[in-house]
Amino acid sequence: MVTTKNTHPNRKNIIPGLLVSAGVMFAGIFAADLIGELLVESGIMPEGSGSPVSGIFTAILLGILIRNLIGMPAVFDAGINFALKYALRAGIILLGLRLSISEALKLGAWGLPLIVACISTGLFITLYFTKKLNQSMRLGTLIATGTGICGVTAIMATAPVIKAKENEISYAVANITIFGLIGMLFYPYLAHFFFADEPVKAGLFLGTAIHDTAQVTGAALIYAQLFDANEVIDVATITKLTRNVFIIVVIPFVSYLFFRSRRGNGESAGGELPKWYRLFPLFILGFLLLSVLRSIGDATAASTGQAFGILAPASWQGFHSFWSSFGSTYMLGLAMAGVGLSTNLRAFKGMGITPFYIGLIAAIAVGSVSLLLISVFGDLVTL
Numbered sequence: 001m002v003t004t005k006n007t008h009p010n011r012k013n014i015i016p017g018l019l020v021s022a023g024v025m026f027a028g029i030f031a032a033d034l035i036g037e038l039l040v041e042s043g044i045m046p047e048g049s050g051s052p053v054s055g056i057f058t059a060i061l062l063g064i065l066i067r068n069l070i071g072m073p074a075v076f077d078a079g080i081n082f083a084l085k086y087a088l089r090a091g092i093i094l095l096g097l098r099l100s101i102s103e104a105l106k107l108g109a110w111g112l113p114l115i116v117a118c119i120s121t122g123l124f125i126t127l128y129f130t131k132k133l134n135q136s137m138r139l140g141t142l143i144a145t146g147t148g149i150c151g152v153t154a155i156m157a158t159a160p161v162i163k164a165k166e167n168e169i170s171y172a173v174a175n176i177t178i179f180g181l182i183g184m185l186f187y188p189y190l191a192h193f194f195f196a197d198e199p200v201k202a203g204l205f206l207g208t209a210i211h212d213t214a215q216v217t218g219a220a221l222i223y224a225q226l227f228d229a230n231e232v233i234d235v236a237t238i239t240k241l242t243r244n245v246f247i248i249v250v251i252p253f254v255s256y257l258f259f260r261s262r263r264g265n266g267e268s269a270g271g272e273l274p275k276w277y278r279l280f281p282l283f284i285l286g287f288l289l290l291s292v293l294r295s296i297g298d299a300t301a302a303s304t305g306q307a308f309g310i311l312a313p314a315s316w317q318g319f320h321s322f323w324s325s326f327g328s329t330y331m332l333g334l335a336m337a338g339v340g341l342s343t344n345l346r347a348f349k350g351m352g353i354t355p356f357y358i359g360l361i362a363a364i365a366v367g368s369v370s371l372l373l374i375s376v377f378g379d380l381v382t383l
Contacts, residue, residue, distance in 0.1 A: 017079015028059025063340015094327025096290030122148030151212030203235025
């Protein structure tokens with residue numbers, strides 16, 4: 001990530017860069033929505049589907065184009081860096097409101113191990129081939145978390161901890177997006193081939209095998225409308241949100257593996273691992289606290305008819321939906337626009353196609369393990 005030279009930038013200095021980042025963000029959101037509408041109109045996606053391409057991804061692409069075709073004067077640097085650092089952390093913290101721990105418990109004693117197995121496969125397969133093929137461990141770590149947990153969000157949560165570079169972030173996001181889109185369009189048919197008339201198994205597969213939350217939702221909608229199985233949407237959504245909860249433990253874990261690998265290669269200063277609190281960043285703690293807050297609110301709304309004794313269920317739902325959407329759409333979008341505006345394509349020279357092969361291997365491995373375990377243990381999972 002970009003390191004700001006001034007840790008306390010003047011407010012006036014950050015305004016130009018923030019305005020440009022915001023403009024790129026809104027253009028990215030508009031472009032992503034337009035793509036979704038075109039896919040629905042062409043019949044590729046069913047009615048009611050959101051865009052399978054996130055505004056985050058399109059904001060990155062637009063930022064890269066602006067940076068490399070037009071250029072970015074230095075006057076914008078402070079604001080872009082501010083968006084990269086602070087909007088990113090705020091967005092990830094607010095995402096905690098999207099995840100209710102009580103939802104994860106619905107999968108029971110058998111659903112959770114299936115999810116853990118798929119996450120572990122994504123992580124270790126990616127890291128193994130990254131090392132085997134002598135690729136950047138930073139890039140491999142980003143692809144690993146994106147494949148194993150929740151796509152772009154996991155990449156962005158990991159990046160500041162391991163001090164990833166802008167080109168590595170952009171490469172990892174593109175990697176995850178491409179294979180997630182392929183999975184979204186292909187996996188509904190694969191799920192029906194293996195699990196026809198078994199909506200719980202089909203939902204589990206879509207929720208564990210596809211990378212990004214938006215893509216999981218799109219795949220579940222495709223399945224539901226093609227095969228008249230609305231239960232698949234609920235199962236896939238709960239499964240995916242449960243995967244997302246694991247960001248709390250996986251980010252510190254993969255960061256530990258990354259720094260240990262650097263120590264083994266003699267790259268880290270003094271050959272020592274960072275202190276544990278550097279592997280568990282404060283914004284992940286904020287994410288966890290808001291997730292707990294969401295869980296308590298849901299539980300009190302269900303038991304007493306009022307969340308925290310003061311909010312009606314509809315008001316509570318509107319509150320957490322608004323702020324989680326604000327975080328995922330606008331705060332992360334602002335940060336990703338900053339990533340794109342900071343990315344010089346010359347930095348990609350020498351990275352090659354190999355990391356995409358690693359992402360492909362990881363995606364296939366996760367999908368295969370998901371199919372195998374759900375075929376064997378799927379009957380034990382009920383909602």
